[in-house]
Amino acid sequence: MLRALVNQSTPLPSKSKLLILGAGFSGQYVAKLARALGTEVICSRRTTDKQGAHFAFDSSTNNIPSTKVLSGVTHLLSCIPPDLNGKDPVLIALEEQLRQLPLKWAGYLSTTGVYGDCKGKWAYETDNPKPIQERSKRRLACEMAWLQSGLPIQILRLPGIYGPGRSAIESLRKGQAKMVHKPGQIFSRVHVNDIAGAIFHLIHLASQGIQPKVINVADNIPSTNIEVLNYASKLLKCSPPPIEPFETACATMSPMAVSFWQENRRVSNKMLCKELGYKLIHPDYKSGLKNCLMNNILD
Ligand SMILES: NC(=O)c1ccc[n+]([C@@H]2O[C@H](COP(=O)([O-])OP(=O)(O)OC[C@H]3O[C@@H](n4cnc5c(N)ncnc54)[C@H](OP(=O)(O)O)[C@@H]3O)[C@@H](O)[C@H]2O)c1
Numbered sequence: 001m002l003r004a005l006v007n008q009s010t011p012l013p014s015k016s017k018l019l020i021l022g023a024g025f026s027g028q029y030v031a032k033l034a035r036a037l038g039t040e041v042i043c044s045r046r047t048t049d050k051q052g053a054h055f056a057f058d059s060s061t062n063n064i065p066s067t068k069v070l071s072g073v074t075h076l077l078s079c080i081p082p083d084l085n086g087k088d089p090v091l092i093a094l095e096e097q098l099r100q101l102p103l104k105w106a107g108y109l110s111t112t113g114v115y116g117d118c119k120g121k122w123a124y125e126t127d128n129p130k131p132i133q134e135r136s137k138r139r140l141a142c143e144m145a146w147l148q149s150g151l152p153i154q155i156l157r158l159p160g161i162y163g164p165g166r167s168a169i170e171s172l173r174k175g176q177a178k179m180v181h182k183p184g185q186i187f188s189r190v191h192v193n194d195i196a197g198a199i200f201h202l203i204h205l206a207s208q209g210i211q212p213k214v215i216n217v218a219d220n221i222p223s224t225n226i227e228v229l230n231y232a233s234k235l236l237k238c239s240p241p242p243i244e245p246f247e248t249a250c251a252t253m254s255p256m257a258v259s260f261w262q263e264n265r266r267v268s269n270k271m272l273c274k275e276l277g278y279k280l281i282h283p284d285y286k287s288g289l290k291n292c293l294m295n296n297i298l299d
Pocket residue numbers: 021022023024025026027044045046047050057058059060079080081082089109110111112158159160161162
């Protein structure tokens with residue numbers, strides 16, 4: 001685990017117990033930071049044969065943990081996306097159990113897709129969400145359900161998540177990277193270390209009574225896919241793939257990939273970094289990609 005991240009993070013109070021539901025890519029990093037800080041953490045995945053799973057939880061097969069498994073949990077993070085009906089898997093299966101816990105803080109990882117197309121402008125937490133994609137409409141419905149749950153919830157809206165094992169470095173190495181040019185198109189992103197760091201920062205602030213309901217977690221420099229791939233190619237000392245115009249590139253892209261290019265926004269981190277004082281570990285893609293090159297998922 002990155003020493004700088006551990007050094008700048010405050011452990012949870014003693015006797016705290018963090019529950020991470022859906023400990024996939026982001027959840028594993030949060031768990032790793034919790035352990036490095038000496039905080040007890042338990043993680044769910046859909047099956048227990050997956051990395052870092054302490055118990056199984058799968059709403060789709062009704063595989064639900066017992067109250068004993070969740071006993072004593074004081075902090076909760078849900079990383080589980082909405083189901084296809086726009087319902088939240090955690091609230092459907094576990095809401096009553098969660099209400100019985102002595103919860104001090106609950107976090108929900110959401111997406112900045114709920115802002116919809118901002119035509120390249122900045123997206124702020126105070127903006128009225130205008131989701132376009134069906135999956136983003138489902139996400140907004142889940143955000144609303146969490147906000148109405150009465151649990152001590154904080155919604156974290158995330159742009160593209162990257163980190164060791166999941167970045168432009170891997171897509172170049174696998175020959176899957178596409179240098180797509182669409183005039184004016186920009187993407188925001190966040191390194192997974194900063195998701196973990198921001199969560200501990202926010203939990204600490206919440207214990208002091210400072211807990212905005214919705215918060216963007218993004219780096220400082222929204223940038224084009226070409227800038228990111230050029231820099232990753234430089235780090236790998238390889239030639240970047242040729243630039244293709246969006247109109248021709250999209251013929252070979254998945255519908256999901258194309259949908260990301262139909263929205264254009266810069267995600268503001270002013271609230272997190274200026275108002276709430278979080279110091280980014282990776283303020284931009286250059287710092288983040290260097291970390292990806294140096295580390296792998298087991299760092
Ligand atoms: N990837 C991105 O760039 C991005 C950007 C913005 C927001 N987000 C959202 O942020 C959250 C975290 O992202 P991530 O990339 O870290 O996610 P991830 O690695 O895909 O992890 C999702 C977790 O949810 C679990 N899960 C899925 N359906 C479930 C169900 N029905 N019941 C119980 N568990 C279920 C998965 O179980 P298994 O571990 O068994 O697979 C996994 O642990 C997700 O909600 C994601 O949609 C992602």
